[in-house]
Amino acid sequence: MASAVLSTGFNMDAIRTKSVERTLAPLVQQVTTLANSAETGHVSNRKKGKSKNGSVLVAAVERSIENFVENSASIIRENPDAAHELVKALDDVKRTGAEMVASSREFVGDACSSQRRTKMVAAARALLTAVARLLIIADMIDVRLLLEAVQRVKGNLDHVKGAASNQELTDRFGAMRAEMDYLSEETRKRLNDLRNPGERDDLQAARALLKTNSPIMYTASKAFVRHPEIDPARLNRDFAHSEMSKALQAMDDVIQGRTPSSEVGMSQYGRIGDLIAELDKFQNRVYLDPATYRDKKHRPELEEMLERIVSGAAHIADSENTRDDRKQRIVAECNALRQALQDLLTEYERNAGRKEPSEELDLALVHIGHKAKDLRRHLRRAVVDHVSDAFLDTRVPLLVLIDAAQRQDEQGVEDAGRMFIEHAGKLVEVRLRLLL
Known part of the structure; x- marks a missing residue:
């Protein structure tokens, strides 16, 4: 393919989605090949300035334009609401x-x-300017529809927070879930289409945060509706509302090409691979229907999932690059998460067979969500510490080694060599912990 910034003035790096890139690439290739050949004078070396190869290039450009127009017409038929802008x-x-x-x-x-x-x-x-304008308009339409979906979920979330009765809460939460399902599907399509891996990570993190806090919002709101005079119930509801609001704002930011808050976005730090995936899976799995809970089945399953998480967290905590205070916090949060799981399993046993779950079960679900979030935060900060320490000055070990060699200091070369190998190992270790 042609270079990112073409002699025709078109910048392919400005394209944000793979679908637009795939649609545009053949046309850009053909047009720029012909235009660049013209500018360099390589189209023809035949007598009287005529070119058989040039005719082939023109035919290829014409076919690419026709294909692009046909594909664009198909997109317009699928978006009648924006037909006027797209047709023009x-x-x-x-x-x-x-x-x-x-x-x-x-x-x-x-x-x-x-x-x-x-x-x-x-x-x-x-x-190419006209083509770029058409594609930008088409992408803006997709972005607008996504932003409208985000705003609808935000509105429904506020309605859920303001519910004053169980029936009102159920109705409003059902409406929010319907909008969330639509938003989740549309953002999934967008996520798969984004070219920037950082944007994909940030959007995925926002989707996960929204999903995992949705049941917390419901159970905490239900507890508050029953007993609005109890401060912990209000605080839990407000916490879930705040987390979901952060997730929706992060979605809004990523969709518009902005960097989301560091509280939600993952791209500023990288991701902790399988450990983050295990935490996501665990947080989704702990939400069970009490009527379906079976102690011999669910207890060992959830305990095994949590021990895999603790094992991964311990690996990071035990690293020599993890600072002592961070190590202690990771260990403490692992123990707190273990206790939160045991409390939750006890409540599931107590609620087996009940038609309506108890307030204690709702609070246990909220509590385990808090503990998982706290552990995730300390793990992320530990990895950030590793990165900042390892990359503080990557040149120092090499410079020390070179200096010792120039001074013909044999012992100094051996010592500096060991330091260089250790530092290189740290860089590899940090890289393996991040999904960049």
């Missing part, structure tokens, strides 16, 4: 495409003409 932009593509083909044919007929060369290159710029 597509008309510009057709017009500039026709001018590009016509000027290319004229140039191929006399490839020695600097005037015709200049005209064709200008037509190529105009065509």
Whole structure:
């Protein structure tokens, strides 16, 4: 493919989605090949300036324009609400495409003409500008629909928080869940289409935060509706509302190409691979219907999942790069999460067979969500410490080794060599802990 910044003035790095890139790439390839050939004078070396190869290039450009127009027309039919904007932009593509083909044919007929060369290159710029405008409008429509979905969930979330009765809470939560399901599916499509891996990580983190706090919001709100005079019930509801609001704001930021808050976004720090995935899976799995709870089945399953998480956290805590205070906090949060799980399993046993779960079960679910979030935060900060320490100055070990060699200090070379190998090992260790 052509370079990122083309001689026609078109910047492929500005494209945010894979689908747009796939649609645009063939046309950019053909147009820039012809335009670049014209600018360098390599289209023709035949007598009288005529070029058989140039005619082939023009035909290829014409086919690429036709294919692009057909694909764009199909997209317009699928988006009738935005048809007016898209049709106008597509008309510009057709017009500039026709001018590009016509000027290319004229140039191929006399490839020695600097005037015709200049005209064709200008037509190529105009065509790619029109194509870019159409694709930007199409992407803006997708972004607008996603942002509208985010706002609908935000509105429903506020309605859930304001529910004053169990029935009102159930109705409002059901409406929010329906909007969340739609948003989750649409963001999944967007996530798979984004070119930037950092944006994909951030959007996935926001989706996970929204999903895991949804049941906490419901159970905490239910407890508050029953006993609004109890401060812990209100605080738990407000906590879940705040977490879901952060997730929705992060989605809004990523969709619009902004960097989300460091409380939600993962791209600033990297991800802790399988350990984060295990935490996500654990947080989703602990939410059970009390009527379906079976002690001999669910207790060992959840305890085994948690021990895998504790084992992974211990590996990070035991690293020599983990600071003592951070190590103590990770160990403390692992123990707290273990206790929270045991308390939750006890409540599940007590609620077996009940039609309506107890307040204690609701509070136990909220509590384990708190503890999982606390552990996640300390793990993330530990990895950030590892990165900052390892990359503080990557050149020092090498410079010390070079200096010892220049001084012909044999013992110094051996000592510096060991330091260099140890430091390189730390860099590899940190890299293996991050999914960049």
